Amino acid sequence: MLAAERRDHLLELLARQGKVVAKDVAADLGISEDSVRRDLRDLAAEGLCQRVYGGALPVSPAVADYAARQTVTPDGKRKVASVAAGLVRPGGAVILDGGTTALAVAHALPKELSCTVITHSPTIAAALLDHPRAELFLLGGRVFKHSAVTCGAAAVEAAQNVSADLCLLGVTGVHPEVGLTTGDAEEAAMKRALSARAADTYILASSEKLGTASRFRVLPWEKVSGVITDADAHHPVVEQVKALGVEVLTAS
Amino acid sequence: MLAAERRDHLLELLARQGKVVAKDVAADLGISEDSVRRDLRDLAAEGLCQRVYGGALPVSPAVADYAARQTVTPDGKRKVASVAAGLVRPGGAVILDGGTTALAVAHALPKELSCTVITHSPTIAAALLDHPRAELFLLGGRVFKHSAVTCGAAAVEAAQNVSADLCLLGVTGVHPEVGLTTGDAEEAAMKRALSARAADTYILASSEKLGTASRFRVLPWEKVSGVITDADAHHPVVEQVKALGVEVLTAS
DNA sequence: CCTGTTCTTGCACGTTTATGCATGTATTGT
DNA sequence: ACAATACATGCATAAACGTGCAAGAACAGG
Numbered sequence: 001m002l003a004a005e006r007r008d009h010l011l012e013l014l015a016r017q018g019k020v021v022a023k024d025v026a027a028d029l030g031i032s033e034d035s036v037r038r039d040l041r042d043l044a045a046e047g048l049c050q051r052v053y054g055g056a057l058p059v060s061p062a063v064a065d066y067a068a069r070q071t072v073t074p075d076g077k078r079k080v081a082s083v084a085a086g087l088v089r090p091g092g093a094v095i096l097d098g099g100t101t102a103l104a105v106a107h108a109l110p111k112e113l114s115c116t117v118i119t120h121s122p123t124i125a126a127a128l129l130d131h132p133r134a135e136l137f138l139l140g141g142r143v144f145k146h147s148a149v150t151c152g153a154a155a156v157e158a159a160q161n162v163s164a165d166l167c168l169l170g171v172t173g174v175h176p177e178v179g180l181t182t183g184d185a186e187e188a189a190m191k192r193a194l195s196a197r198a199a200d201t202y203i204l205a206s207s208e209k210l211g212t213a214s215r216f217r218v219l220p221w222e223k224v225s226g227v228i229t230d231a232d233a234h235h236p237v238v239e240q241v242k243a244l245g246v247e248v249l250t251a252s
Numbered sequence: 253m254l255a256a257e258r259r260d261h262l263l264e265l266l267a268r269q270g271k272v273v274a275k276d277v278a279a280d281l282g283i284s285e286d287s288v289r290r291d292l293r294d295l296a297a298e299g300l301c302q303r304v305y306g307g308a309l310p311v312s313p314a315v316a317d318y319a320a321r322q323t324v325t326p327d328g329k330r331k332v333a334s335v336a337a338g339l340v341r342p343g344g345a346v347i348l349d350g351g352t353t354a355l356a357v358a359h360a361l362p363k364e365l366s367c368t369v370i371t372h373s374p375t376i377a378a379a380l381l382d383h384p385r386a387e388l389f390l391l392g393g394r395v396f397k398h399s400a401v402t403c404g405a406a407a408v409e410a411a412q413n414v415s416a417d418l419c420l421l422g423v424t425g426v427h428p429e430v431g432l433t434t435g436d437a438e439e440a441a442m443k444r445a446l447s448a449r450a451a452d453t454y455i456l457a458s459s460e461k462l463g464t465a466s467r468f469r470v471l472p473w474e475k476v477s478g479v480i481t482d483a484d485a486h487h488p489v490v491e492q493v494k495a496l497g498v499e500v501l502t503a504s
Numbered sequence: 505c506c507t508g509t510t511c512t513t514g515c516a517c518g519t520t521t522a523t524g525c526a527t528g529t530a531t532t533g534t
Numbered sequence: 535a536c537a538a539t540a541c542a543t544g545c546a547t548a549a550a551c552g553t554g555c556a557a558g559a560a561c562a563g564g
Binding site for chain 2: 074125126206
């Protein structure tokens with residue numbers, strides 16, 4: 001890899017993602033962090049980027065506000081989202097829950113992927129409007145403003161009329177014994193309804209959810225095909241969940 | 253997540269929401285409150301925000317870019333939206349169409365107005381999430397990405413189960429003889445279905461729509477209670493529409 | 505083909521910076 | 535006045551940084 005190539009690569013990353021993390025790029029390109037730092041220093045000297053602790057930012061912060069929105073989601077959720085997006089097969093149908101992690105999944109879906117996305121979140125629907133090849137189906141109903149999803153009888157009924165290969169569900173608590181839980185009864189019912197319409201259900205479980213439980217049970221472990229998390233494979237909760245016979249996909 | 257990114261994020265929140273709560277941001281980004289406090293302290297030291305107990309406020313309180321968003325919508329649409337929003341009675345129910353003008357109406361609704369909003373646009377629904385007293389009902393169905401609304405049989409069927417006092421409809425053409433028109437047959441059908449569920453239907457007709465016609469008829473003039481426009485009261489189309497017995501609300 | 509120079513790269517070292525936790529203090533609301 | 539919450543401070547740890555140095559590659563000139 002040529003040095004000039006690296007610089008171009010850095011500038012492209014900067015434009016596309018709105019930021020560059022020295023460590024990540026180094027690992028990605030298989031070169032030392034020192035070289036990346038040197039490149040960034042040079043670019044900054046030429047006024048092509050703004051050097052910050054840990055990496056660099058574009059000179060004009062308003063470069064890509066789509067990208068900016070991406071970057072404000074915590075690292076863990078983004079990793080989980082990336083793995084989850086990989087589960088969606090071209091031509092397949094996926095039921096996508098609401099919540100910030102699910103929104104990250106929507107953003108992580110390849111822009112030209114042709115698939116069917118079924119969701120009960122207007123936010124998710126709005127995020128997928130610029131995916132030209134994605135068929136989008138919105139489940140209507142009363143909107144719960146707190147979590148920005150439709151719930152209630154009408155929404156559950158609407159869900160009965162769809163089916164999919166895959167359901168990606170967000171929850172607030174993932175506990176080996178208690179199971180999967182969330183903070184609202186209506187939401188829990190809706191999540192159950194969604195899960196029942198898909199062949200496989202995977203849980204979006206960024207590490208802060210592991211080992212915690214909320215008030216309302218969503219699903220028992222038997223109904224879950226797998227869990228996607230950014231926690232280490234040796235995390236105690238991960239190992240307990242594996243012992244229950246549930247597949248665990250770790251995103252490191 | 254880079255430290256500099258966090259600071260940018262804080263400033264953006266400050267601009268968009270007019271305030272920052274340390275605890276919330278910490279939970280949101282998955283970092284400790286200490287870091288958030290330190291960032292806020294630094295920003296305050298640079299004069300970029302005003303530190304207060306529990307979080308921070310913008311330096312000049314009136315900067316929250318609610319105004320900024322309003323200004324990107326053309327002047328005419330904003331005026332129309334403002335008048336339309338005035339038609340919504342406290343406690344009343346309104347069916348709100350999709351489109352940019354309808355989105356402006358959503359933004360123009362008083363934040364503390366308690367009313368029921370029924371819409372088939374995920375974008376509109378997302379825009380109204382921060383109206384705590386507004387009951388929100390979303391009509392599901394296949395999403396037409398071009399105009400960001402749900403359409404088709406499922407959406408029309410969902411519309412049959414609601415009713416409202418008022419329907420605010422956006423169209424692409426307003427012509428005295430041809431009537432109200434739009435560019436897509438499915439959309440036209442959906443708009444008809446919406447209109448049929450409300451006691452009164454008003455058309456959002458910013459001046460560039462007047463005198464033009466598109467491919468598909470939405471409604472004949474008899475089904476329309478009124479037209480809201482920013483055009484002058486002596487605009488020829490306005491006078492012709494008035495002659496048809498349709499009320500015209502002019503927003504100057 | 506050989507040699508000396510320059511440039512790049514990765515490594516080692518010490519330094520600086522950021523972060524989370526613990527402790528004690530201030531502020532707010534009831 | 536009291537409890538709850540927010541805050542500042544100090545500290546330990548880990549990460550990022552800069553610098554100097556040596557090994558190697560690219561290149562020019564003899």
